[in-house]
Amino acid sequence: MEFCYILLAMIAGACAPVQAGINSQLRLWTDDPIVAATISFAVGTLGLLGYVFVLKIPWPPFSTAGSLPWWQWTGGFLGAFLVVITIILAPRMGAATMIGFLIAGQMLVSLVLDHFGLIGYEIRPASLVRIIGAALLIVGVVLIRKF
Structure with missing residues (x-):
């Protein structure tokens, strides 16, 4: 089952430079x-x-929407920011460099979110090996950009 999740993540990731x-x-x-x-x-x-509508997925009761924390409404804004920035950067940086830096930013913030268990993530400490992995990713992006 984990292979299916990895495959889905890779397919979704492949959509990013195409999008x-x-x-x-x-x-x-x-x-x-x-x-x-x-x-x-x-x-x-x-x-x-x-x-x-086709799958008839029920909506949650709108009366409970006010009980959500404010930050749970910000996902659409973050997605919009991401899309606008990729529209601006893609022709200037190229797909590989742009996506590489996006992934580097995602990796760094992900380490923080995991380490502190923020916004619903399970705590996964930022071990030295995980930090080195993120640093190697950034080095890889720099190499992609340079060559």
Whole structure:
């Protein structure tokens, strides 16, 4: 089962540079990264709504929405920021360098989230080996960018 999770993560990861390239091309038509990201999110939202309605997935009661902590509403903003930034950076950096630096940033923040068990993550201490792994990833990105 773990292999399936790894495979799904790799497939989702493979979508990131493809999505950035597609959205960068959409930017050429819209002449604005924010408009291109808005169109991308609108298409994604329509796809998700269709999925929810076709499978008849029940919505949670809206009356309980006010009881959620404020930060649980920020995921969409973070996703929008990520998409806009990839639209801007993809043509300037290239797919490999851009995704490499995105993954490096994800790895560094992930180590902190795991180490302290923040926002619902189980505590997984940032051991020396994990830190070295993250550092090697950053070295790899620098090599990709340089050569």
